[in-house]
Amino acid sequence: MAAYPFHYWLRLSSPVSLVVASKLALLFSIYGFLLLLRNQTTSTTERFLAGSLVAFNPYIIYGHAGYSEPLYFAFLAFAFYVASRQWWIISGLMGGLLSATRMVGFLFSVPYTMMSLGGNSWRGWWRKIDSTKLIGLLLCPLGTAFYMLYLYRRTGDALAQVHIHIAWVGTQFSNPLQALWVPLHKHHWPRVWAGMAITGLLASVWLVKLRKSELGIYLGLSIVVALLGGSRAGDLYGMPRYIWWQPPFLYAIYIGLKRYSAWWPVYLAFSSGIAAFVIIGWFTGHNFVV
Amino acid sequence: MNLLRWLIIAALLCIYAGTLFAVLHPKVSPGYRAYYMDRSSSDWNPEHYPGTPEKGIEFSRVGLPEWVESTHGLSFRDQWGRWTDTTVGPVPGLTFARSFNGPVCVQFVATAVPAVGKTFTLKLGDQSQMVQVIPKVFGEYQVELEPVRPASRLDFVLPPQLPREADVDSHSSDMRRLGLELTSLRILSGPCTSPTLSK
Numbered sequence: 208m209a210a211y212p213f214h215y216w217l218r219l220s221s222p223v224s225l226v227v228a229s230k231l232a233l234l235f236s237i238y239g240f241l242l243l244l245r246n247q248t249t250s251t252t253e254r255f256l257a258g259s260l261v262a263f264n265p266y267i268i269y270g271h272a273g274y275s276e277p278l279y280f281a282f283l284a285f286a287f288y289v290a291s292r293q294w295w296i297i298s299g300l301m302g303g304l305l306s307a308t309r310m311v312g313f314l315f316s317v318p319y320t321m322m323s324l325g326g327n328s329w330r331g332w333w334r335k336i337d338s339t340k341l342i343g344l345l346l347c348p349l350g351t352a353f354y355m356l357y358l359y360r361r362t363g364d365a366l367a368q369v370h371i372h373i374a375w376v377g378t379q380f381s382n383p384l385q386a387l388w389v390p391l392h393k394h395h396w397p398r399v400w401a402g403m404a405i406t407g408l409l410a411s412v413w414l415v416k417l418r419k420s421e422l423g424i425y426l427g428l429s430i431v432v433a434l435l436g437g438s439r440a441g442d443l444y445g446m447p448r449y450i451w452w453q454p455p456f457l458y459a460i461y462i463g464l465k466r467y468s469a470w471w472p473v474y475l476a477f478s479s480g481i482a483a484f485v486i487i488g489w490f491t492g493h494n495f496v497v
Numbered sequence: 498m499n500l501l502r503w504l505i506i507a508a509l510l511c512i513y514a515g516t517l518f519a520v521l522h523p524k525v526s527p528g529y530r531a532y533y534m535d536r537s538s539s540d541w542n543p544e545h546y547p548g549t550p551e552k553g554i555e556f557s558r559v560g561l562p563e564w565v566e567s568t569h570g571l572s573f574r575d576q577w578g579r580w581t582d583t584t585v586g587p588v589p590g591l592t593f594a595r596s597f598n599g600p601v602c603v604q605f606v607a608t609a610v611p612a613v614g615k616t617f618t619l620k621l622g623d624q625s626q627m628v629q630v631i632p633k634v635f636g637e638y639q640v641e642l643e644p645v646r647p648a649s650r651l652d653f654v655l656p657p658q659l660p661r662e663a664d665v666d667s668h669s670s671d672m673r674r675l676g677l678e679l680t681s682l683r684i685l686s687g688p689c690t691s692p693t694l695s696k
Contacts, residue, residue, distance in 0.1 A: 338502040345509040352516040363524035365516065370533040374541075 208307070209278055225273030232277035233270035237261045239284030243454055244461060256471060257461055265481035266451040268489045268496060276452040279308045284454040286315055287422065290322045299343030307350025310368065311449075314428050316347040318421035372436060383434035390443050396495045400443040404430055407450040410459040417462065422455035429453060444497045528567055537569045537586035550597075553604075553683025566594040566649075572673055577635075578607075578680040582673040583659055588652045589676065590620075596647035597621065602689035603640045603651065605682035608633070612659050613676050622648020635680060641689045651684075653677055 209232060213224035237258045241248070248254045261280070269276035286301035302319060305312035323340040355365040364370060387404055390397035407430045414423030433449040450456055464471055489496040523534065531538035540561070548554070548562025556578035561568070570589025572582035581589035603619060609630045616627050622644035631638065655676040662671035 338499065338506065342502060342505055342509070345506060345513075349509065349512070352512055355516050356512075356519060359519040359523075364529070364533070365519040365523065367533075373536070374533055 209275070210273075222273060226271065229270060229273045229275075229277055232275075232281055233261075235281035236270070236277045236284065239281045239288065240454055240457060242288040243284045243458060245288075247461065247465065253465075256464075259475060260457045260461055260478075263475055263479045263482060264451055264457075265478045266447050266485060266496075267482045268486045269448060269452060271486075272489060274448075275308050276448055279305060279312065280452050280454060282308055283312070283315065283425075287318070287454065290319055290421075295323060295340045295343035296346070299346030302343075302347030303349035305350065306348050307354060310351050310354065311429055311432055313348035313351040314425060314432065316344060317428060318425045319344055319347050321421050321424065376436065381435060383431055386434040386443070393442070397442045400446045403450050404434065404443065404446050407453070407456055410456055414455060414459055419455075419458070422458055426453050426455035426459075444494070447496075531567055531569060535586075538567055539571060539573055539582075539585050540568055543567070550593075550595075550684035551686075553681055554591075555681050556679045564594050565591050567592045570653075571679075572675070578678055580673065580678045581653055581655065581676040583655065583657075583676065584661075584672065584674050587657075588654060590650060590652035591682070593649045593651070596649040597684065598644055598647045599686070600641060600643040600688045602685040602687065603638075603642060603682065604685065604689075605638050606635050606680040607638060607677045608635045608680075609677050610659070610665075610675050612665075613655055617656070617677070618654035620652040620654055622646060622650065624648070625654070635678075639689050 210221070210224035210228040213219045213227050214221055217224075219227065240261050241254055241257055244254075244257045248257050264270070266276075268274075282301050282305040286298050286305055289301060290298035298319060302312065302315040305315055323344065354368075358367045359365040361367075387401050390401040392398075408427060411423040411427035411430070414420070414426065417423075430449055433446060460474070464474055485496050523530070525534070528538070528540075528542060532541045544560035545563045545565075546558075546560050548564060550564050552562070554562050554565055556571075557574055557576060559574065568579075568589075568591055570581055570583060570586030572580040572585060583589065601621065603621065609617070613630060616629055618625050619628050619640050619642070620626075621642045623646055624642045624644040626640050626642055628638060628640055630636075653676070659674040659676050661674055662669045
């Protein structure tokens with residue numbers, strides 16, 4: 208949908224439209240991430256460093272090759288930002304666009320509910336509900352609902368995407384622990400991806416400890432949902448995008464690097480190196496980037 | 498203003514109610530349902546080739562004869578045929594594009610894993626027969642059935658909870674629950690001419 212104007216109005220080819228839309232969304236995702244970190248960054252240098260976490264993302268290929276990941280990242284960062292400003296309807300709209308971008312975006316309803324009910328205090332939650340917050344909450348999964356209705360109209364099956372994924376993977380739901388355990392005992396990339404998933408889960412726990420529960424819960428839930436979905440032959444091929452294109456994960460990395468600033472050059476060298484390797488792998492048709 | 502907000506809330510709830518209705522009432526073909534939703538068939542949109550029940554079906558051949566609409570509970574093809582796999586469907590068998598009535602003779606070539614035991618049941622519509630397992634690598638079976646009502650479904654009723662291959666062979670990572678490997682099957686009108694092997 209993001210590529211629609213480029214294809215139909217500017218008459219660009221479908222692949223070029225997708226790439227242009229993806230690159231534009233990447234700029235928005237950097238801006239959204241800076242907004243998300245506005246209370247953590249006080250100088251231009253810090254903002255440049257924060258932006259570099261997105262710009263030199265190890266899986267930056269998704270931002271340049273026409274994928275929807277940067278759009279998802281931008282909407283999620285904006286949704287968290289406006290929710291923190293208590294602009295509930297706009298946050299709900301961002302959540303709706305987020306869930307239209309990727310079905311898993313409906314999970315934003317959970318941190319939205321937490322933030323609208325007043326963070327960590329659930330006491331007297333029923334008194335905190337008002338119609339504005341309720342509209343925002345109902346808007347969050349709207350994209351997923353519209354997408355399901357679209358699938359129903361086209362295929363007759365509102366859950367077509369889920370059913371096709373199950374047919375591809377071969378199992379209905381996998382045990383998340385087993386989904387992590389199996390690739391850990393394999394070699395090469397499956398083990399690396401399982402390590403990434405574990406790091407992502409640890410980051411979500413750390414965010415909760417930092418009293419950023421809404422970010423931590425979202426990150427944890429989105430990784431668990433990806434693990435529940437399973438993967439073909441237990442290799443976790445698609446897992447990196449569920450980790451590296453999550454604003455909460457990069458938020459945790461920023462906080463960690465802020466505490467140990469000597470690691471900035473090490474991290475950026477690592478992430479840029481991986482990014483270059485992944486880009487070469489993608490363009491040369493290797494299947495470790497899907 | 499407050500009324501407008503509650504109207505928006507009601508409209509959004511209606512959209513979710515519509516989505517729930519769409520989820521609960523899919524409008525899909527039987528083949529789609531079997532392959533994608535019930536996961537009872539491992540054939541998606543199989544190619545149909547000309548054939549008759551008398552000529553039969555070779556399970557190693559790609560596609561299905563036109564008198565067989567779909568399969569259920571069968572694994573992928575290998576060079577000898579297709580194994581029944583109760584992880585794909587609890588009762589493996591065939592669904593026919595036509596129905597059979599009166600006495601028919603079902604002839605098939607198959608081999609069985611030891612866990613199937615000494616007998617299994619072959620069911621055509623409302624008629625069923627217990628079949629003795631032939632202790633050969635590939636045995637030729639002949640079973641006479643006489644469904645009272647027109648029948649369009651043939652089932653191989655195997656023991657419940659057949660073991661996974663990975664449980665039988667510790668070196669295997671095969672998670673299928675195999676029972677019979679079917680090589681060929683044909684259905685002849687009228688009673689079987691040679692002595693029946695069913696019990």
